[in-house]
Amino acid sequence: MHEIQVSESKTLKLTNVLSRRIMPEEFANINLIVTQMENFVRSHNAQPIGPLVQHILVTKGPNPEPQMYLLRQANQMIPRLDPQYHMDAVLRVKDCLYARFMGPMNRNDLAAQKLNIYAFEHDIKLSGSVYSIFVNQDDDEGVVDVFMEKE
Template sequence: MREIQVAEHKTLKLTNVLARKVDGSELGNLPVVLTQMQNFIRSHNAMPVGPIIQCVKMRTGPNPTADIYFMQQVNQLITRLDPGYEMDAVLRVRNCLYAHYVGPMDHSSLASQKLDIYAFENEIERTGDVYSIYVNQDEDEGVLDVFMETK
């Protein structure tokens, strides 16, 4: 039996995080965007640390929108940033719902869906911000950690 493990009150802590906002027109070219990000890191004599992180920030209102960011931890703080990049020395997101997914990557969205259902069943309010960490993946299988910020 497959299982997606869920926990409450988790904290996501990342250090030296480089973030790049991705607009809708770039979503079809994610490999190019990620390569550009890696090249930017190396051009500043830094090295990537750990896996890629995807952050989706939901904006509410009459026309809800989603801002999508790709993030990468690096081994040192980059102070000279090109337009489109942001840098945080420490990114700490407290009080998250957490899901650990292992399985086919084409079903990895089930981790976020399970957290949505868990929040609904337990009457937990969410901020709309979701951090997906692609821990490991190959052609078919992968490991994904999802942190969903709560209010």
Template sequence: MREIQVAEHKTLKLTNVLSRKVEVEDMGNLAIVLTQMQNFIRSHDAMPVGPIVQCVKMRKGPNPTAEIYFMQQVNQLIPRLDPGYQMDALLRVRNCLYAHYTGPMSYSNLASQKLDIYAFEHEIETTGDSYTVYVNQDDDNGVLDVFMETK
């Protein structure tokens, strides 16, 4: 039996986090965006640490939109950033719903959907922001952790 494990009150903690917003025109070229990010890290004598994190921030209002960011922990702070990059010494997101997914990457969006359903069933209000940590991935299968921020 396949299962997506869910938990409440989890904290996502990342250190030395380099972030890059993905613009709408770059959505079809995500591999290029990630390669550029890796090259930027190495060009500043830093090394990536851990997996890539994808952050989706929902902007509410009359026309709700989603902002997508790629994040990568690095082994040191990068003091001079190019436009489009942001650096945080510490990113801590408390009180999250958490889902652990293992299985075909084509079904990985079920982890976020399960958290949405869990929040609805348990009357938990979310901010709309979520963080997906791509722990391990090959051509077909993957392991990922999803953190969904709650209010």
């Protein structure tokens, strides 16, 4: 069965988070970048844990533009980083709208759409920051958790 469950006031908490900004010209190489991130973690005697996280942030100001980041948790902090990486011991995002999408992966964008509609209907202001966690995926079906940060 396909469904999208929605909740309010959820907190996203990730630990030992390695992140990397993805430039628009790199979008075609996402799979390679994910592999490079995982290899970077392993090369520093750590292990990648948990699912891949995608963070989309829309900048504020007169010319807002989306920025994309890939996040990968590790089992420990990595002290020395290459310039393209950033590491947080704890990433905590409080008071989010949350949706769990279960269905065909080519339709997982519906979760974010549903949260935007929910926010509109309940007069909730959103910050423009969206975290998508790719929990489980097989051939075509999957589970994606989406967190949208409130203002």
